[in-house]
Amino acid sequence: MDSGKAMASTPATTQLTPFKYSNRVLLKTILERSDGGLELIGQRVLIGGWVKSSKEVMKQTPPPPHLPAADHETAREPEGKSGVSCVEILQSRIPFLRTIVKVLGGSSSSSNTLRERLDAVFKPAPPSTAFLKVSDGSCPATLQVIVESSIVPPCQLLHTGTCITVEGVLQQSLVQSKHVVELRVEKVLHIGTVDYSKYPLSKKRVPIEKLRECFHIRARTTTVGSVMRIRSALTFGAHTFCHNHGFISVQVPIITTTDCNGFSEKYKVTGLFDKAGQTEEPKAIAEIEGVSLEAIKAAAKEKSSLVEELKRTDSNKEALAAAVQDLRKTNELASQLEAREKSKLKTSQKLDNVKSSEGSSSSSQTFLTVSGRLHLESYACSLGNVYSFGPRFRADKGESPKHVPEMLMFEIEMAFSQLEDVMNCADDFFKFLCKWVLENCPEDMKFVTERIDRNRIDRLQSVISSSFERISYAEALNVLNKVTDKKVETKLQWGAALTEEDLSHLSDEIYKKPVIVYNYPKEAKPFYVRLNDDGKTVAAFDMVVPKIGKLISGSQNEERTRILSTRIEDLGLPREQYEWYLDLRRHGTVKHSGFSLEFDLMVLFATGLTDVRDAIPFPRSYGKANY
Known part of the structure; x- marks a missing residue:
């Protein structure tokens, strides 16, 4: 001490x-x-x-000091100290308690028992x-x-x-x-x-899958806390890279009429609201959700008959008053439900009218954005180098450990650059983030290595020091078709889309490092990607990393008005949606390129997690966005 x-x-x-x-x-x-x-x-x-x-x-309480035998007879104990129990002190100060002890105590042995009980109650912890x-x-x-x-x-x-x-x-x-x-x-x-x-975290170890059920508390666990700090560092690192290289931050629209990819599953946005639905529902309606209006009316009819019977039989006033009040509440509830049914019918009719009008004019449809690259182009063609960071939405119903409907995207767009330039930028950007997280989150990365993936730090260091493999789509087909131990034995033909399994096989099994696949068939990529001189391929690329799959997708975009117009027409896209985009080619066109990094998958790669829902603070899954 x-x-x-x-x-x-x-x-x-x-x-x-x-x-x-x-x-x-x-x-x-x-x-x-x-x-x-x-x-x-x-x-x-x-x-x-x-x-x-x-x-x-x-704590161990020291025993009372032991007096020598010779002193026992002459030593005098301090009043109220050793040898005096709590009950004896109370008896000496409270006469009424002394009387109770005498009445209940009886013999000396029972008195001692009562004293022991009282001593136990008043004894300090x-x-x-x-x-x-x-x-x-x-x-x-x-x-x-x-x-x-x-x-x-x-x-x-x-x-x-x-x-x-x-x-x-x-x-x-x-x-x-x-x-x-x-x-x-x-x-x-x-x-x-x-x-x-x-x-929910009272147990020492809660499986990470179970933590998804308590999203509001799970950040108190060391694992989720480390993942979120790494995520925060990666966010700052991405902004730092762009700042260091002269990129300007631009916020792109969340609601848009433009489909960036031309073939994505999108969330449709409507401005139609049910005014009745904006007000708070009566508590009674909320409590009986699912009960039909007919059932409520039938109950009201029965209660009305009861009131009439009570009036005829001259029953006591209290019973009659209670029955009348019950009938009044039931009638009010029936009226509210009837009004709501009428409101729903009107809303349904309005929606039908909106759908029919939307079908005749595609320009009236608005969606949650899938990508902001088209909008970024307009600022790249004015400011040079720009980037955006925000949520992107895909209305795919299937669940996947690598994708959820709402994910963050880090997007970069550069004027005066071509395919080779943008692939170099994506290469540097990814390596910068890997280095950044190792330098700025050493303790969290040490914890991640101990608890999630013991090779995670080594993997990041390997990415930083290695050169990425770059192969064309045609070369990728040849390599994959030569593999004999692939799960899918079907030979890939020219023009076939490379699946997530195909791409992952290239990086995980064949090259065992990040791979950049470029020059895809034009049918496999969006309309805005620049057509190569061969007329078959476009200047697009995907960066594939081990254990994650496709992390970055980018392209050099088509700057030639005629070819871009032809691509829009060939794919049957509504031209009026892209007139502003074609305008960029009519007024001072420039070669430009860019890419999108799926930020949540970057967190997955940095931490070694296997499910993206564990890398997102509040993941949105199909049918489970209830918070």
């Missing part, structure tokens, strides 16, 4: 700076120091966080110490926090998930562990209790 005080009084050579917008010190600034926090010993800090694990250690592992989300590590029972009863602190704000002194850990410092608490400023019986 003395040594602990001595360490606590040692002046700290480095002063910790609290977070600017609160008084607390982030645990990252303590635990991720190169010295483990040794220079901070003796410094008083205020920290806040959530209890990850805990234990209570009971033995002193103990609570050892808490606390995390505040700033890093994967936890700080050991020590709280004496004299400050706060341990039962208030021990449950996993409890939020605390405490102030104390950093001291050197008395037990060798991962950390060299611990916090000896002197004040507890806040305790956020937890309903332990319902807390």
